[in-house]
Amino acid sequence: MSRPVLETKGLTIRFGGHVAVDSVSAAFHAGTLTAIVGPNGAGKTTYFNLISGQLSATAGSVLIDGVEVTNFGAARRARSGIGRAFQLTNLFPNLTVHENVRLAVQARAGGGANIFSRWDSRRDWIKQADRFIEAANLTDKHATAAMALPHGDKRKLEVAIMMALEPHVFMFDEPTAGMSVDDVPVILDLIKKLKAGGDKTILLVEHKMEVVKSLADRILVLHNGRLVADGDPAKVIGSTVVQAAYLGIPAGRRRPGEAPHG
Amino acid sequence: MIKTLLSGDLPRSRLLSGLLVLILATLAAAPLLFPGAQAINTAAKICVFVVLVASYDLLLGYTGIVSFAHTMFYGLGGYGVGLALYSWGPTWASALAGLTIALFAGLALAFLIGLFSLRVRAIFFAMVTLAVASAFAILAAQLSSFTGGEDGRSFRIPELLRADALIELPFVGPITGRTITYYVVFLSALASFLGALRIVNSPFGRVLQAIRENDFRAEALGYRTIFYRTSANCLAAGMAVFAGALNSLWFRYTGPDTTLSFAIMLDILLMVVIGGMGTMYGAVIGATLFIVAQNYLQKLMGAAAKSTEALPLLPHLLHPDRWLLWLGVLFVLSVYFFPTGIVGKLRQG
Numbered sequence: 001m002s003r004p005v006l007e008t009k010g011l012t013i014r015f016g017g018h019v020a021v022d023s024v025s026a027a028f029h030a031g032t033l034t035a036i037v038g039p040n041g042a043g044k045t046t047y048f049n050l051i052s053g054q055l056s057a058t059a060g061s062v063l064i065d066g067v068e069v070t071n072f073g074a075a076r077r078a079r080s081g082i083g084r085a086f087q088l089t090n091l092f093p094n095l096t097v098h099e100n101v102r103l104a105v106q107a108r109a110g111g112g113a114n115i116f117s118r119w120d121s122r123r124d125w126i127k128q129a130d131r132f133i134e135a136a137n138l139t140d141k142h143a144t145a146a147m148a149l150p151h152g153d154k155r156k157l158e159v160a161i162m163m164a165l166e167p168h169v170f171m172f173d174e175p176t177a178g179m180s181v182d183d184v185p186v187i188l189d190l191i192k193k194l195k196a197g198g199d200k201t202i203l204l205v206e207h208k209m210e211v212v213k214s215l216a217d218r219i220l221v222l223h224n225g226r227l228v229a230d231g232d233p234a235k236v237i238g239s240t241v242v243q244a245a246y247l248g249i250p251a252g253r254r255r256p257g258e259a260p261h262g
Numbered sequence: 263m264i265k266t267l268l269s270g271d272l273p274r275s276r277l278l279s280g281l282l283v284l285i286l287a288t289l290a291a292a293p294l295l296f297p298g299a300q301a302i303n304t305a306a307k308i309c310v311f312v313v314l315v316a317s318y319d320l321l322l323g324y325t326g327i328v329s330f331a332h333t334m335f336y337g338l339g340g341y342g343v344g345l346a347l348y349s350w351g352p353t354w355a356s357a358l359a360g361l362t363i364a365l366f367a368g369l370a371l372a373f374l375i376g377l378f379s380l381r382v383r384a385i386f387f388a389m390v391t392l393a394v395a396s397a398f399a400i401l402a403a404q405l406s407s408f409t410g411g412e413d414g415r416s417f418r419i420p421e422l423l424r425a426d427a428l429i430e431l432p433f434v435g436p437i438t439g440r441t442i443t444y445y446v447v448f449l450s451a452l453a454s455f456l457g458a459l460r461i462v463n464s465p466f467g468r469v470l471q472a473i474r475e476n477d478f479r480a481e482a483l484g485y486r487t488i489f490y491r492t493s494a495n496c497l498a499a500g501m502a503v504f505a506g507a508l509n510s511l512w513f514r515y516t517g518p519d520t521t522l523s524f525a526i527m528l529d530i531l532l533m534v535v536i537g538g539m540g541t542m543y544g545a546v547i548g549a550t551l552f553i554v555a556q557n558y559l560q561k562l563m564g565a566a567a568k569s570t571e572a573l574p575l576l577p578h579l580l581h582p583d584r585w586l587l588w589l590g591v592l593f594v595l596s597v598y599f600f601p602t603g604i605v606g607k608l609r610q611g
């Protein structure tokens with residue numbers, strides 16, 4: 001098999017006495033969408049933070065394209081191709097939708113240090129930003145300040161910013177959480193299109209089991225920081241260890257295909 | 263053309279545009295309009311402070327960095343040019359050498375302070391700048407054989423700029439060296455302001471705003487925030503040094519009270535806040551209003567106190583010594599009614 005785009009080896013972080021991510025080893029390959037599931041507090045977001053560099057590991061390592069990046073900060077990992085859409089919306093509140101997205105376009109183009117040219121004279125960046133805004137269905141809001149958007153649009157913008165970064169690894173952390181039924185398909189379409197491209201490495205934390213089933217090539221299950229299952233979606237969802245660990249209650253008492261929220 | 267000069271960042275309010283044009287025209291024609299020394303001094307001081315306040319807005323309003331060392335850089339420029347002219351004689355070469363040395367010293371200091379303390383929390387940076395600036399002010403006062411101590415230094419400026427120099431210009435007629443100095447200050451200030459406007463409207467400037475808005479996300483996009491913050495700190499410092507140099511050139515004096523004192527640091531803060539943080543044009547409005555008030559409020563109050571002599575209490579309240587009190591009241595009212603500054607208010611329409 002080809003070299004993984006992203007790999008974690010024994011990745012661990014301890015907060016005081018609490019081990020939030022406990023020796024997680026996994027490799028992620030291009031063209032694969034991996035869903036990461038587990039109850040709230042399982043360590044999914046923390047695992048993401050360790051990969052994209054918002055947190056530094058207590059032990060273990062992170063490799064991007066085979067290069068160890070464990071000691072890199074978040075900015076350097078982003079420049080190495082890690083893109084992140086956050087669970088808790090993380091925008092530039094007083095800047096417009098367009099400016100939010102264009103900052104990502106500009107970050108990828110590497111033109112941030114230019115102090116002489118005019119920001120509004122880069123037609124190419126403007127066009128690219130507009131494309132991502134359109135894909136996220138935000139065109140009519142492009143001049144609205146991010147803070148003034150309704151929740152669903154904020155989530156869309158959160159995703160649009162990551163898309164505009166055009167990373168190698170896309171990390172979606174509950175992208176549709178709290179969204180209205182109308183807005184969810186926009187995000188799912190984006191992810192589907194991304195997947196259809198065939199060459200991207202996609203990590204998706206998602207609670208909705210139908211979504212996971214329809215999109216995932218592989219499922220990782222985290223429980224109390226530990227990786228308790230890893231494999232083919234049908235098998236993982238069916239396994240008893242997952243039923244017990246992830247669902248937390250006897251399988252018979254749940255409506256099928258539903259995961260606990262919170 | 264105008265759009266290019268303003269880097270695409272137009273005033274976006276009729277009233278604001280009108281005010282800016284009025285200020286620009288008055289400053290441009292000041293030597294013709296005001297024969298008196300006080301008025302022209304006020305005009306020159308406004309020019310200097312527009313540069314100083316704009317550079318502080320780059321830091322506070324655009325990047326979200328609270329620094330108390332801005333007067334230190336202003337003082338570096340003032341002392342650099344002043345002491346060079348004092349020690350090496352009133353030539354252009356010494357003025358230029360003084361400015362160059364001050365610029366390098368200022369950039370080096372800003373770089374070091376930024377690199378060591380901008381990584382950590384904002385409050386820590388503010389405290390470090392306060393400490394360094396205080397140490398610098400004490401140093402300047404103590405090294406009196408070099409700096410003139412508390413008294414500061416008066417010095418002569420290059421011949422062309424002196425009051426007794428008369429230059430015959432075609433079509434215009436004779437103009438004095440004082441007028442030439444004024445235009446050197448005015449045009450330098452105008453160019454610096456337009457330069458600052460370009461910086462904040464460049465790709466770099468947008469990254470500064472992004473960092474102010476959400477440094478965590480900026481970092482997640484791949485922007486090394488420490489690099490951008492330190493750069494902003496250096497750019498602002500360089501501009502402040504330049505403002506200090508202009509100030510020295512105009513007043514032919516440099517001393518701790520006119521450049522290094524904490525009172526001036528507060529004035530800068532007030533001007534930025536009153537004008538409107540993160541707008542650049544706020545620097546023009548804030549500096550102009552504040553300096554005009556500073557220079558004329560006392561006179562106005564003196565007249566008001568005289569005319570109300572017969573009444574109880576009022577003359578005491580209106581006594582010229584209370585001008586700071588009234589300025590304080592004006593400040594509180596303006597922050598209360600215009601939390602986004604005058605420019606922010608005008609843009610809301």
Ligand SMILES: Nc1ncnc2c1ncn2[C@@H]1O[C@H](COP(=O)(O)OP(=O)(O)O)[C@@H](O)[C@H]1O
Nearest residue numbers: 015018020038039040041042043044045046047
């Ligand atoms: N910065 C932190 N400091 C202390 N504890 C943390 C921190 N971040 C996460 N945790 C803890 O780690 C555990 C995993 O949290 P998280 O990764 O957010 O879970 P999930 O995303 O799976 O719901 C939780 O118990 C949480 O309280």
Ligand SMILES: [Mg+2]
Nearest residue numbers: 044045046087
């Ligand atoms: Mg989470």
